[in-house]
Amino acid sequence: MAAVEISALRRVFPKRRGPDHVALDDVDLRIEEGEVFGLLGPNGAGKTTLSRILSTLLLPTSGTVSVVGHDVLAEPRAVRAAVGLVLGGERGLYGRLSARRNLEYWAAMCRVPRRVARERIDLLLADLGLATRADEPVETFSRGMLQRVHLGRALVADPRVLILDEPTSGMDPNAAIGFRQRVHDLRAAGKTILLATHDMAEAEELCTRVAFIDRGRILATDSPARLGLALDDVQTITATHATPATAARLEALAGVRSCTVDRAGNLVVTTTGRDDLAAVLAAVAEEKVRGIGTHGPGLVDVYRTLIADREFSL
Numbered sequence: 001m002a003a004v005e006i007s008a009l010r011r012v013f014p015k016r017r018g019p020d021h022v023a024l025d026d027v028d029l030r031i032e033e034g035e036v037f038g039l040l041g042p043n044g045a046g047k048t049t050l051s052r053i054l055s056t057l058l059l060p061t062s063g064t065v066s067v068v069g070h071d072v073l074a075e076p077r078a079v080r081a082a083v084g085l086v087l088g089g090e091r092g093l094y095g096r097l098s099a100r101r102n103l104e105y106w107a108a109m110c111r112v113p114r115r116v117a118r119e120r121i122d123l124l125l126a127d128l129g130l131a132t133r134a135d136e137p138v139e140t141f142s143r144g145m146l147q148r149v150h151l152g153r154a155l156v157a158d159p160r161v162l163i164l165d166e167p168t169s170g171m172d173p174n175a176a177i178g179f180r181q182r183v184h185d186l187r188a189a190g191k192t193i194l195l196a197t198h199d200m201a202e203a204e205e206l207c208t209r210v211a212f213i214d215r216g217r218i219l220a221t222d223s224p225a226r227l228g229l230a231l232d233d234v235q236t237i238t239a240t241h242a243t244p245a246t247a248a249r250l251e252a253l254a255g256v257r258s259c260t261v262d263r264a265g266n267l268v269v270t271t272t273g274r275d276d277l278a279a280v281l282a283a284v285a286e287e288k289v290r291g292i293g294t295h296g297p298g299l300v301d302v303y304r305t306l307i308a309d310r311e312f313s314l
Contacts, residue, residue, distance in 0.1 A: 001069055003161050003192035004031035004054065009063035011049055011216075023049040025216040027063070031194060033160075036187050038203040038210035039196040040299065042307060046216040047196035048087075051165045054194070055085040068160050081110070084154030086164045092150065095139030099130050099149050102138060103156050110157035117156065124152040128182070144175025151182065162186065165196045180206060200299040210299065212306050219306045224299050231297035231305060235271045237281055239289035242267035246287050255280050258304075270301065 009027040012020045024046050031037045039047050052058040053065055056076045064071065070078040093102050100121060107117035125134045128148040133141070138149055147167060154162055164183070168176040183206050187193060197203055203210050204224050211221040220227060234257070242261045250269055251259040255276025259269045267289060271280050277294065284292055 001033070002030050003033045003035070003068055004029065004037075004194065005064075005066045006030070006050075007064045009050075009053070009065055010061045011046075011053065011058065012061045023216050024053075024060075027213075027216070027218055029211060029218065029221070031192060033068075033192050034187070034190050035209065036183065036193045036195060036207050038207035039194060039213060040198065040200065040203055040210050040303065041213040042198055045213045047213060048165055049216075050213075051085065051087075051163050051194070051196050054079075054161075054163055055083050056080055057085075081157065082160045084157065084159035084162045086147070086150045086154045086162065086167050092153065093138050093146065096137050098135045099125065099138055099141075099152070100134045102149060103152050106153045107156045112157055120156060120158070121152075124155055128152050129178075142175070143170045144172065144178070147171065147175070147179055148182075151179075155186075159191075161192045161194070163194045163196070166198075167195070168197075168199065168202060176202075200303055204299050212303065214307050220302070227299065227302045228297040231301050234297040234301045234305075235274060235277045236295050236297070236301070237267075237269040237271065237277075237284055238291075238293045238295070239267040239269075239284060239287075240291040241265050242287065242289050246289065250280070250283060250287070253280060253283055270304075 006027055006029040009024050011024040012022050014020050027050065039050065041047055049058065053060055053072065054067060056072055056079050059073065066072070067079045068082045070082065072079050094105070097105065103121045103124065104117065107121065125131045128151060130145065130148055130152070138146060141149065168179050171179065180202065183193060195203065195206060207224060209221065209223050210227070212219040242265050244261055246267065247259045247261040250256055255271050257270040257272045261267045269280060269284060271277050281294065
């Protein structure tokens with residue numbers, strides 16, 4: 001049995017003026033048990049709408065959605081018992097309550113027996129690295145710590161399916177690395193995880209399969225590796241200590257598809273194919289850059305190909 005099955009899902013938000021907003025348009029997805037499945041796309045693509053429907057916070061306009069065999073319309077209580085939702089930020093937490101009290105409150109809402117809840121909360125606080133500050137108000141916590149409390153809240157009822165909606169957004173790098181390690185641990189424990197994100201590096205690290213969504217429609221679904229193989233003509237060169245002038249010179253070369261340099265001087269050059277790679281690589285080597293490397297197509301390249309007319313952000 002699949003953990004999540006979605007067929008012909010459509011969600012429309014009516015507007016008083018002008019055409020209605022179609023947030024999800026004929027979405028079909030199947031997520032297997034024990035899988036980490038990535039839902040990738042820009043802001044406003046429909047990721048959060050889908051997450052809210054799966055957790056029964058929104059109703060579908062049409063189509064069918066089931067979670068571990070339970071229909072979201074016919075059996076919403078069973079679905080809520082099977083799903084843990086992590087939206088992030090301060091939403092869903094009580095700032096003046098401690099981490100422990102927040103988890104105790106949510107356990108009571110989910111009808112977890114007190115003895116079971118007490119033992120489970122102690123374990124979660126320890127596993128999430130919150131034990132030493134478990135009795136402090138969460139309004140004093142950093143973004144990374146708040147996300148850990150959110151994850152604990154989602155796990156306190158021991159759900160079979162976890163929905164993580166932009167879980168590392170706003171985190172510092174160390175906090176994000178720690179959070180991703182916990183996702184690895186949860187997958188090893190047999191949890192099914194839906195990760196909604198626009199962070200392609202995060203998806204490549206964590207996901208067994210991904211689906212790209214834009215304007216409410218699924219554009220492609222497969223493993224990150226197979227999606228990359230479909231773009232075999234795209235090759236990427238990276239380097240450090242570059243300048244905007246470096247990027248401008250390289251972008252003018254034949255065979256260069258795109259060329260960017262960030263404020264830290266990190267250069268990314270995408271070529272139009274393997275045949276152009278050697279010539280462009282030689283040109284990069286002539287520049288005053290360091291740490292030159294190459295790699296084949298990844299999810300960033302797939303994103304840029306499928307969603308070429310939208311601004312990309314990590």
